[in-house]
Amino acid sequence: ADGLNTRAVAAGKEYFGSATDNGELTDTAYVTGLSNTADFGQITPGNAMKWDTIEPSRGTFSYTKGDAIVALAQKNGQKVRCHTLVWYSQLPSWVKTGGFDNATLISILKNHITEEVTHFKGQCLHWDVANEALNEDGTYRSNVFYDTIGPAYLPIAFATAALADPDAKLYYNDYNIESAGAKSTAAQNIVKLVQSYGAKIDGVGMQAHFIVGSTPSQAAQTTNINAFVALGVEVAITELDIRTTTPATAAAVTQQAKDYAATVGACKAVAKCVGFTIWDYTDKYSWIPSVFSGQGAALPWDADLVKKAEVYDAILNAW
Numbered sequence: 173a174d175g176l177n178t179r180a181v182a183a184g185k186e187y188f189g190s191a192t193d194n195g196e197l198t199d200t201a202y203v204t205g206l207s208n209t210a211d212f213g214q215i216t217p218g219n220a221m222k223w224d225t226i227e228p229s230r231g232t233f234s235y236t237k238g239d240a241i242v243a244l245a246q247k248n249g250q251k252v253r254c255h256t257l258v259w260y261s262q263l264p265s266w267v268k269t270g271g272f273d274n275a276t277l278i279s280i281l282k283n284h285i286t287e288e289v290t291h292f293k294g295q296c297l298h299w300d301v302a303n304e305a306l307n308e309d310g311t312y313r314s315n316v317f318y319d320t321i322g323p324a325y326l327p328i329a330f331a332t333a334a335l336a337d338p339d340a341k342l343y344y345n346d347y348n349i350e351s352a353g354a355k356s357t358a359a360q361n362i363v364k365l366v367q368s369y370g371a372k373i374d375g376v377g378m379q380a381h382f383i384v385g386s387t388p389s390q391a392a393q394t395t396n397i398n399a400f401v402a403l404g405v406e407v408a409i410t411e412l413d414i415r416t417t418t419p420a421t422a423a424a425v426t427q428q429a430k431d432y433a434a435t436v437g438a439c440k441a442v443a444k445c446v447g448f449t450i451w452d453y454t455d456k457y458s459w460i461p462s463v464f465s466g467q468g469a470a471l472p473w474d475a476d477l478v479k480k481a482e483v484y485d486a487i488l489n490a491w
């Protein structure tokens with residue numbers, strides 16, 4: 173059947189997908205939509221594989237939520253982007269404020285990655301090994317890993333993940349790296365850093381949490397994707413949503429449809445842009461209103477699980 177994933181695959185991409193979360197999986201109408209592989213060939217767990225869920229206390233691993241999402245994807249025949257191993261947020265306080273020295277924190281980091289990647293071995297098309305390591309000006313974001321280990325925490329993380337699952341594609345993932353600028357350059361430098369250590373990095377994820385009307389142009393996004401590809405890595409659009417002031421005006425929805433099409437067009441234009449994920453598919457479960465007050469209506473399906481025809485069709489026809 174025709175749909176977002178069908179069109180993306182016809183354009184040579186590996187998938188069009190959506191994020192989801194465990195609390196949503198009891199909503200049967202929602203799950204029916206998510207499981208429609210004409211639209212979604214891939215799922216990303218929105219929270220289930222983050223450190224605070226997986227290893228809430230040192231050495232205690234909890235995979236129930238991650239397993240539930242992988243099981244749904246496998247039942248549907250969908251790929252999984254596993255998200256995320258090393259991030260400053262949703263990181264339990266035992267790691268964040270544990271006061272560990274360099275050698276101890278390296279061993280905690282390696283143990284976490286080895287345990288989690290081994291658990292999901294063979295089930296993850298991609299792993300977001302490191303998430304949001306950068307500030308807006310391109311400097312490294314201060315976090316317990318950077319502050320204790322230095323930038324080498326990144327190649328250490330990638331090398332450790334590669335050992336545990338040699339077949340998963342290993343990604344660096346961040347936001348505001350979707351067009352040229354200091355942060356995109358810094359993300360390219362992370363690729364080079366990991367490569368310079370002889371560690372494997374396969375891809376860069378552009379989160380693409382955009383705002384209606386101030387989204388980078390298709391040409392700017394295409395040029396930027398090509399700059400990453402030139403380093404020998406692939407690219408995926410990993411968390412696209414395009415928010416606006418709520419309630420959305422008709423004009424905003426029209427602009428939003430164009431903005432979605434621009435990112436699809438950029439990914440379509442570059443063979444090594446391999447996949448495309450929206451950060452859930454319905455406004456019913458979008459993270460936006462809880463974080464950006466007064467903003468929302470960011471996804472192609474409304475809060476009643478009804479397709480916004482203008483936005484959906486713009487995505488469909490941009491492939």
Ligand code: XIL
Nearest residue numbers: 193218219255256303345379411459
């Ligand atoms: C968000 C989830 O969607 C929310 O449910 C959670 O409360 C906070 O995290 N960048 C990322 C994602 O890489 O992990 C974030 O997901 C959204 C921003």
